[in-house]
Amino acid sequence: MATLEIRDLHVTVEADNATKEILKGVDLTVKQGETHAIMGPNGSGKSTLAYSLAGHPKYTITEGTVTLDGEDVLEMSVDERARAGLFLAMQYPVEVPGVSVSNFLRTSATAIRGEAPKLRTWVKEVKEAMQNLNMDPSFAERNVNEGFSGGEKKRHEILQLELLKPKIAILDETDSGLDVDALRVVSEGVNRVRGTGEVGTLLITHYTRILRYIKPDYVHVFSAGRIAESGGAELADKLEEEGYEAYTKGGVSA
Amino acid sequence: MAEAQNIPVGSTTAGQIAVAAESTVATRMSVPPSFDVADFPVPHGREEEWRFTPLERLRGLHDGTAVATGTGVKVDVQAPEGVTVETVGRDDARIGKAGTPVDRVAAQAYSAFEQAGVITVPKETVLTEPIRVAVHGEGGTAYGHQVVELGAFAEAVVVIDHTGDAVLAANVDYILGDGAKLTVISVQDWDDKAVHVGQHNALIGRDATFKSFVVTFGGDLVRLHPRVAYAGPGGEAELFGLYFTDAGQHQEHRLLVDHNTPHCKSNVAYKGALQGDDAHAVWIGDVLIEAKAEGTDTYEMNRNLVLTDGARVDSVPNLEIETGEIVGAGHASATGRFDDEQLFYLMARGIPADEARRLVVRGFFAELVQQIGVDDIEERLLVKIDEELEASV
Numbered sequence: 001m002a003t004l005e006i007r008d009l010h011v012t013v014e015a016d017n018a019t020k021e022i023l024k025g026v027d028l029t030v031k032q033g034e035t036h037a038i039m040g041p042n043g044s045g046k047s048t049l050a051y052s053l054a055g056h057p058k059y060t061i062t063e064g065t066v067t068l069d070g071e072d073v074l075e076m077s078v079d080e081r082a083r084a085g086l087f088l089a090m091q092y093p094v095e096v097p098g099v100s101v102s103n104f105l106r107t108s109a110t111a112i113r114g115e116a117p118k119l120r121t122w123v124k125e126v127k128e129a130m131q132n133l134n135m136d137p138s139f140a141e142r143n144v145n146e147g148f149s150g151g152e153k154k155r156h157e158i159l160q161l162e163l164l165k166p167k168i169a170i171l172d173e174t175d176s177g178l179d180v181d182a183l184r185v186v187s188e189g190v191n192r193v194r195g196t197g198e199v200g201t202l203l204i205t206h207y208t209r210i211l212r213y214i215k216p217d218y219v220h221v222f223s224a225g226r227i228a229e230s231g232g233a234e235l236a237d238k239l240e241e242e243g244y245e246a247y248t249k250g251g252v253s254a
Numbered sequence: 255m256a257e258a259q260n261i262p263v264g265s266t267t268a269g270q271i272a273v274a275a276e277s278t279v280a281t282r283m284s285v286p287p288s289f290d291v292a293d294f295p296v297p298h299g300r301e302e303e304w305r306f307t308p309l310e311r312l313r314g315l316h317d318g319t320a321v322a323t324g325t326g327v328k329v330d331v332q333a334p335e336g337v338t339v340e341t342v343g344r345d346d347a348r349i350g351k352a353g354t355p356v357d358r359v360a361a362q363a364y365s366a367f368e369q370a371g372v373i374t375v376p377k378e379t380v381l382t383e384p385i386r387v388a389v390h391g392e393g394g395t396a397y398g399h400q401v402v403e404l405g406a407f408a409e410a411v412v413v414i415d416h417t418g419d420a421v422l423a424a425n426v427d428y429i430l431g432d433g434a435k436l437t438v439i440s441v442q443d444w445d446d447k448a449v450h451v452g453q454h455n456a457l458i459g460r461d462a463t464f465k466s467f468v469v470t471f472g473g474d475l476v477r478l479h480p481r482v483a484y485a486g487p488g489g490e491a492e493l494f495g496l497y498f499t500d501a502g503q504h505q506e507h508r509l510l511v512d513h514n515t516p517h518c519k520s521n522v523a524y525k526g527a528l529q530g531d532d533a534h535a536v537w538i539g540d541v542l543i544e545a546k547a548e549g550t551d552t553y554e555m556n557r558n559l560v561l562t563d564g565a566r567v568d569s570v571p572n573l574e575i576e577t578g579e580i581v582g583a584g585h586a587s588a589t590g591r592f593d594d595e596q597l598f599y600l601m602a603r604g605i606p607a608d609e610a611r612r613l614v615v616r617g618f619f620a621e622l623v624q625q626i627g628v629d630d631i632e633e634r635l636l637v638k639i640d641e642e643l644e645a646s647v
Contacts, residue, residue, distance in 0.1 A: 054602050057594060082604035090602075094595045098617030104603075107613055111604035143617070144599075160603065 002032040002069055002085060002167035004053075004200060010063035011045075011052045022048040024225035025064070030168060030200040037203045037211060037236065040222030041244040046204045047091060049222075050172040054088040055081050068168065083112055085167030089157040089174050096144035101156065102126070104144045105163060112164050129162045132192065134185050151182040158189040169193065170202045175210035187213030208240040223247040287354035291318070291365040294358035303357055306536040306568050308504055311475045313395070313421045313449050315359045320421055322366060326396025327420045329371060330388040334381050337410075338374040348372055348401050352427035353455025353481055360453040360479065363423035366397035373412070377405030377431060384411040384628055391420025391448055398424030402438070406431035406459070412438045413631060417472075419445040426454045430462040432486065437465040439631055443638070444472035453479040458518070460486025467626055468524075470497040470505045471638055477506040484515035487549075491520040496622050496635075498642045499565065501530025508538040511554070513547040522554035525622055527615050528565035529642075539571040539587075543580060551581035558589040559618050561611065612643050 011023035022045045030036050040046050052059045053066060055078040066073040068084055076084060096104065105126060110116045117125070130139065133155045145153055154174055161169055171190065175183055191214060193199050203214060211219075211233070219235040220227045221244075228247050229235065284301040285294050296317045297304040304316075314320035331339045342349070349370050355361040373385060387400070402412055408431065416422075430436050442450060450473055458464045470476050482491045491511060499505045511520040526535045539554045558567045571585040592614055600610035616639060626632050 054598075056598055077607075078598060078601035079604050079606050082602055088602055090599070094599045096596050096599065096614060096617075097590075098615075098620065099613050100617070103613070103617070104600075107605055107609070108600075108603035111606070111609070164603070 002200060004030045004073075004086075004168045004202075005067045006053075006064070007066075008064040009049075009052070009061065009066065011048055012060045012062050013048070013058060014060075021062070022059075022225055023052065026226055028220065028227065030202055032167060032200045033197045034218065035194060035201040035203060035214065035216045036218045036220060037205060037216035038220050038222055039205055039208070039236065039239060041248050042206065044222040045225040046222050047172055050088055050170045050202075050204055053081075053170055054078065054086065079111070082166075083114075087161055087164055087166035087169045089154075089161055089169065089171045091173040091176060093145045093153050093157060095146045097146055099144050100141055101144055102140040105140075105160065108160065109163055126163065129159055132162070133159055133189050135159065150177040151179070154178060154182065154186050155189075158186050161193055162189055165193070165196075166199060168200045168202065170204065172204045173206060174203075175205055175207060183210060184213060190214055208236050211236045221247055285357075287356045288361055289350060289354060289364050291358060291361040294361050297358060303508070306534075307477060307506060308475065311449065311504065312359070312451065315362060315421065315423045315449065315451055318362070320395050320423075322368075322397055323394035325392040326394040327398065327418070327422055328390045328392055329398070330390070331371065331373065332386045332388075333373065334383045334385065336376065336379050337381070337385060338372075338376070340372045340374070341369050342372050343369065346370065346372065348403060348427075348429070349399060350427065352429050352457040353453065353483065355425065355453055356479060356481075357453075359423050359451045359477075360425055363397045363425050363452065364399065367399045367424070370399035370401060372401045372403070375404045375408040375410045378407045379405070380409040381411065384413050387412065387414045389414065389416045389422075391416070391418030391422065391444065393419050395421040396424070398422065400424065400426045401429070402426070402436070403429040404431055404434040404436050407433040409435040410437070411628060412436065413628060414438065414440045416440070416442050416444055416450060419448050421449045422451070424450075424452045426452065428454070428456040428464065430457065430459045430464055430489075432459040432461060434459060434462045435465075436463070437467075437627070439467040439469065439626060439628060440478075441631065442468075442470040442473055442476050442478075444476070446472065446474060448473040449475045451475075451477045453481065456480075456482045456491065458482060458484045458489035458491060461488035463490045463492075465492045466494065467622075468493075468495040468507060469635060470495070470507070471642065473503065473505070475504045477504075477508070479508045479510070481510045481512070482520065483512040484518045487515055487517040489515065489518045491518075493520070493522045493524075494622050494625065495524035496619055497524075497526040497535060498639065499526060499528045499533040499535040500642065500645070501564075502532050504534045504536075506536035508536070508540075509554075510540045510542070511552065513541070513543040513550045513552065516547055517549035518547065519550075520552045520554075523622065524555070525557045525559075525619060526567070527559045527561060527618060527642075528567060529561040531564035533565040534568075535566075536568045537570070537587075539585065541573045541583070541585070543573075543575045543577060543583060545576040548577055548579040549581055550577075550583065552583050554585045556587045557618075559615065560589060560591045561615070608643070612640060615639060615643060
């Protein structure tokens, strides 16, 4: 069973000619089949955690370990992490002009699976996945994220999640900027992947809204660069009522 | 009338739309056009038309010191049946009909060539196979002139393929009769040391269609002037270009579309990728809509993709409009980087860095490559693009 283990993770970033520590000792274990919601106020370091796990060059790991099934993730390049089974659905996916969605998906699937998918089954697979996400077939011929609406970008991220079938999926504020209909469609996509029981999900969100569609097994509250409190789904209900005030005012510290 | 301006810039992109105030296109050249090299002073490098060009790398083409050698270039023409291929002397009346040299090197070439090639496609002849002109550099210095003339309603594709090593100044005239359709693909696939300077003049007949692909990969210095003017209303010009500028290379494309006739169209799209230290691409896109050219419809675009640090692009679109009675006129220039965020996104989907770069560059050029319509050239370009990328890793 695939397990992502994060131990005492410290991460810094360079900003305005100064080094700033964003993550200050994160401990978290995500197993295949589990869904963990990470919630927290703006600036608490949630996205930094997501991008650090994926290997974004902007972030420097100063302390701690991250392993996937015992393998040292921090030693891997960005593409190696993806091929090892880590997937990051990004909050702000970038435009890649000149590269069509269909070409991109096939190139990516080939890299992740280690061989080119057979054309006939692949076409069917993509078509079905797109239908499930209410995506028009013409979408495949557009350039990656170019001119996509906010909702289209997120659907495109979840489309990749469904096609690439990672061991660990990190969803970075996938719900932000979505209307209720789009939120439902995207959540259904995530739930289809979760339903296989083969993915561990790290759901990063600012709002509790998405948790009505995607039921987490665990909820963690992020504050000031570390997990301030962990609990079950009921913790989300508490946050819904009380907000993050108790955490931002420093009322809880580790 | 419609105008469009879209210049999300890198700092080296400049552009302007001038509306009949001061003539910027006409004044871009410091000397009026002339067939006589003596009418042009030796450039010193600060002239508007020379300011981007490293004169010291022209190997004397600009100052009269480059003397033609016996083994300059070898020209081989393969033409389908029905096409006339001739070699003619300087006094042939068909030479120089499509345009007049606009700078000293073009005039030098015109003054110095001894024989010119003339390819003629008779009227109403529709070719199914391309005419192929292989220009192979044999290591020497050469001046040349080529004429391609299509009679009324003739249709042809011409591939001019430059390879090998040479110091070459050569002009080309394309003359299109009424209703003719000509597609020209000029490939500059020179060896590393080659220097190639030339002016390509197209004169487009009434209701004729001219489509040009200028593809520049090789050479130490390549500087081309593709120019278009119209001999009657209803003419259409599509000028496409792609270049891949490597470390140390200077590749310069200076276009002029002269809308001198009513109801003509032009569409210019040049795309370039650059990589490596001192890779320098220059793109000048001049479009002039003369007062009499009512009903003009024109658009020009230049896109550059900078793949590494150390490369430089100068992109200068320039649209000058002397009449408001037009269908449309616009230009756009953008220089973008293949940036770390794009690379991260693709790598985060399991795609290795070198493959990610190939995916982006192939995609960047694909829309132009696919329009060429000559299979072996399309295929060769894709292979070439891959080779250029592999050389960089």
